[in-house]
Amino acid sequence: MSKKTTTTDPVRSGIMRAVKSAGTKPEMVVRRLVHAMGYRYxxxxxxxxGKPDLVFGPRRKAIFVNGCFWHGHDCSRGARQPKANAEYWREKIARNVERDATNEIALKAAGWSVLTIWECQTKVQDRAHLERTLREFLD
Structure with missing residues (x-):
């Protein structure tokens, strides 16, 4: 059985290397908002x-801030299908969705409350709704 090899475009490789898992723009929006509301985490x-993005230990609450594309959200950004290497990306995103669900189940089984904030929910026009959602979850 031969192993399939693929060549990668150096520009695409550079873009993919730049994708961060922590300190993303959506995560920073949520962190600043929660901090301004007086919560510490x-x-x-x-x-x-799953190493939640924000953890409120005494409250036993955890927040994940997920990118819509990477975690398979059902919004327009999350529903985009890559044209290059499409099968790989479908499988990758499906694994991410499955892993997210497993982590949430494990956290809830350990007595934690979990909230997932999607990248699309952090847009400026949705900021008041995001603040209400966070306050309801944390209070």
């Missing part, structure tokens, strides 16, 4: 399933 606790 810890970042990316490695001892919790």
């Amino acid at each position: 810890r970042l990316h606790r490695k001892d919790l399933p």
Whole structure:
């Protein structure tokens, strides 16, 4: 059985290397908003399933801030299908969705409340709604 090899475009490789898993723009929007609301939190606790982006230990609440494309959200950005290497990306995103669900189940089983904020929810026009959502979750 031969292993399929693919060549990668150096520009595309550079773009993919630049994709961050922490400190993203949507995550920073949520962090600044939560902090301005007076809540304090810890970042990316490695001892919790999925390393939630924001962790409110005494409240036993965790927030994930997910990119719509990378985590398979059902918005227009999340529904985009890549043209290059499409099968790989479908499988990759499906694995991400499955992993997210497993992590959420594990956190809830351990007594944590979980909120997922999607990248599309952090846009300026939705900021008041985002603040209400966060306040309801954290109070």
